[in-house]
Amino acid sequence: MKQISLLLLLCITFGNSVLAQDKDAEQIKKIYDQALTQGKAYDWLNYLSNQIGGRLSGSVQAQQAVEYTKSQLDSLGLDRVWLQPVKVPKWVRGTPEFAYFETSPGLSTNVDICALGGSVATPLGGLKAGVVEVQSIEELESLGKEKVEGKIVFFNRPMDPTLISTFAAYSGCVDQRYSGAEEAAKYGAVGVIVRSMNLRIDNFPHTGSMGYGDTPVSKRIPAAAISTKGAELLSTTLKLNSETKFYFKQNCKQFNDVESFNVIGEIKGSEFPNEIIVVGGHLDSWDLGDGSHDDGAGCVQSMDVLRLLKTTGYKPKRTIRVVLFMNEENGLRGGNKYAEIAKGKNEKHVFALESDAGGFTPRGFSFDCSDENLKQVLSWKSLFEPYYIHLFEKGFSGADIRPLKDDGIVLAGLRPDSQRYFEHHHSENDTFEHVNKRELELGAASMASLVYLFDKYGVITSAK
Amino acid sequence: MKQISLLLLLCITFGNSVLAQDKDAEQIKKIYDQALTQGKAYDWLNYLSNQIGGRLSGSVQAQQAVEYTKSQLDSLGLDRVWLQPVKVPKWVRGTPEFAYFETSPGLSTNVDICALGGSVATPLGGLKAGVVEVQSIEELESLGKEKVEGKIVFFNRPMDPTLISTFAAYSGCVDQRYSGAEEAAKYGAVGVIVRSMNLRIDNFPHTGSMGYGDTPVSKRIPAAAISTKGAELLSTTLKLNSETKFYFKQNCKQFNDVESFNVIGEIKGSEFPNEIIVVGGHLDSWDLGDGSHDDGAGCVQSMDVLRLLKTTGYKPKRTIRVVLFMNEENGLRGGNKYAEIAKGKNEKHVFALESDAGGFTPRGFSFDCSDENLKQVLSWKSLFEPYYIHLFEKGFSGADIRPLKDDGIVLAGLRPDSQRYFEHHHSENDTFEHVNKRELELGAASMASLVYLFDKYGVITSAK
Helix, strand or coil, X not given: CHHHHHHHHHHHHHHHHHXXXXXXXXXXXXXXXXXXXXXXXXXXXXXXXXXXXXXXXXXXXXXXXXXXXXXXXXXXXCCEEEEEEEEEEEEECCCCCEEEEEEECCEEEECCEEECECCCCCCCCCEEEEEEEECCHXXXXXXXXXXXXXXXXXXXXXXXXXXXXXXXXXXCCHXXXXXXXXXXXXXXXXXXXXXXXXXCCCCCCCCCECCCCCCCHHHCXXXXXXXXXXXXXXXXXXXXXXXXXXXXXXXXXXXXXXXXXXXXXXXXXXXXXXXXXXXXXXXXXXXXXXXXXXXXXXXXXXXXXXXXXXXXXXXXXXEEEEEEECCCCCCCHHHHHHHHHHHHCCCEEEEEEECCCCCCXXXXXXXXXXXXXXXXXHCXXXXXHHHCCCEEEECCCCCCCHHHCCCCCEEEEEEECCCXXXXXXXXXXXXXXXXXXXXXXXXXXXXXXXXXXXXXXXXXXXXX | CHHHHHHHHHHHHHHHXXXXXXXXXXXXXXXXXXXXXXXXXXXXXXXXXXXXXXXCCCCHHHHHHHHHHHHHHHCCCCCEEEEEEEEEEEEECCXXXXXXXXXXXXXXXXXXXXXXXXCCCCCCCCEEEEEEEECCHHHHHHHHHHHHCCCEEXXXXXXXXXXXXXXXXXXXXXXXXXXXXXXXXXXXXXXXEEECCCCCCCCCCCCCECCCCCCCHHHCCCEEEECHHHHHHHHHHHHHCCCCEEEEECCCEEEEEEEEEXXXXXXXXXXXXXXEEEEEEECCCCCCCCCHHHHHHHHHHHHHHHHHHHHCCCCCCEEEEEEEECCXXXXXXXXXXXXXXXXXXXXXEEEEEECCCCCCCEEEEEEECCHHHHHHHHCCHHHHHHXXXXXXXXCCCCCCCXXXXXXXXXXXXXXXXCCCHHHCCCCCCCCHHHCCHHHHHHHHHHHHHHHHHHHHHCCCCXXX
């Protein structure tokens, strides 16, 4: 009798779980179908990219983007849409940069450069000096003051093409861009030129943030990125003639902080309104392209997550919030402000998902969470297989949501195919025509499906 | 004592198997490193696409492609390179097609069309008639002679955007293109216009093969593809005015068969030279673009497989053969001829791999084989994970290698990401700049890795 009861119980439990999986599969199919037939992400991105363009923090375009995305969220019939004020830095590129190298007086070759974000200007008439090429900050240190003083330091370590994740290759190089000027200034360098973070050889210089650490203002030296083709040319030229001089001119400038906003919308949870799920991207971008992949794509996908849940008739149990963060690129003020306010209000965030790795075909997600939480995610893996979403691994989530990290939250990042990303990232080549509609929509649907599952089943909390 | 021996045996077996996996991982890493740093595929494709261009069977360009790829294989130091003669059909597009629709006399709108491959020409002065729009061959049949006679039939069923594999969406539509004219002629239609097999709305008409079945020559009607944007425009116009007339003019022509070649190169196996592994793509392409994705990519990847094995110092046990098949697009003569000769010589083919789904990021492979063979492949799955190769499923291999099918062979197809493929396929938009170097190289490395494993471990043969 006892055994029969047990069998019955097992049947019911197993039956229910199969039923639940079927229902989940059905809801997820609805989400993908809706995204691929009625998705809004691509239209929104078209507007952000082609009607507004690059949206550097503190710019008029950033403000236009705030207003546009808020108006679009307003139109979705969410429970609440608001702007969260945040002070952001304002750095302005100024007139187009100009550079050449000179192998002998009068014999010069123009190359494509752009100021790094946060750099100081060159003197008004530009800066000309001899060049020391190094592969790393360690090599710079080994050369010492004697060989560096009065020179422009040229950091030329390329991204490693053998790393399959191009983000890993980026991580292996970006210290040159971020800290190159700070380090070179210690040895008396007068300027810094950094090879663009791009695996392809082409003419686009790629900007990105840099910092001076505690270098006094008077000792800060200008820093620019050179295109990969320019870097190859300069390196070859230096091997032929080590006396080659480099000239560059840029008149970028840091202004006082200005007020800007995170753009937020939410659907109130029906059962656990105090448990908050965040999905987001960053609304600011660099100024050179139109910021379509970085991170217009992540913003419009995140907006579409809420719309997809609504239009497929799903009523969230938890509060689902889209957050378009301001100032990820050169300050992270939006991400920090959002976390600070959430903490101040004692809000309970259970899951946060960021899309900030381009609008390419989604391959999966990486998770910053406990083993137990990852196990929960892996139990959903088969639900994603029909959509070719295979990657569920531990790793980085996203810069804007990271300040929310604590023991009770699962952080995740969408992982699109990364092979083309750094051909666009932070350059004039990050434009709308390089985003594919279906790829973008598949990303939005994948995100909405994961949000749906976390909303429905909640996040396992470890007994600690 | 017996237990100790068993334990020892287990340790040795397990140890050896770990060692073997390590060695395999090492060899596969060598292959990927070599492909991503010294790969030749992209340079070869550049030549094929930009110096030669579209390579329709029987064209001068097809002959140039034969000579070029043979010369490149000659330079690799393979054991043998040869041309395998094969008679191919020769269909020529002629002067550019021209089309418009007319809502009332003199009020016309031009649209982009192209003749379908194998179609007959229109009368010299073109063809003008009323239009019947249908979604399927079934709908055509239901209309019958009364509504179809004297009309141009417009097949307008779009690819299904909710199918994640765009190849599945293609399969669901391509009957309109292949059999539309044959079917419509039965009901007295005078011409056929088919919506292009493209998920995106744009102005590119996409050609592709069609057949007339046993329709007598005198009853054959001309067939053309219209761009998706043109199809939408025409469909809307017909709803507003069902009297709209369509005009098109094309002077394509079928000539007598001409001689062409499969291009073949091989490395002789050191242990089992009579067991043959084939890797290939098709060298012919449609004439509208330059055939970069379809199937220049597959050809240069296949060529690079042999080079990658050689340059990483691997000595194959079995004979590894690259075959660049001629005439996949409109006849499959190359694939059939290759299989016929292999059979005639009693050659034992154990594994064949085709790349004919574009040069995009590889996602995995599909296999036409027994469950037992698939199990063998799945035992290698973890070796591919570092390269984000996740998909190992049963399915279609490739048109050119399919004639080799018998009980003793494993057939496989490379499965690249398919989202962008049909924006290029068979159209003027299939050009070199849409192929990404790293994505192409990753495909070549994935193929070489699978060939390496099948070469090293052989193919399991079922006891039947």
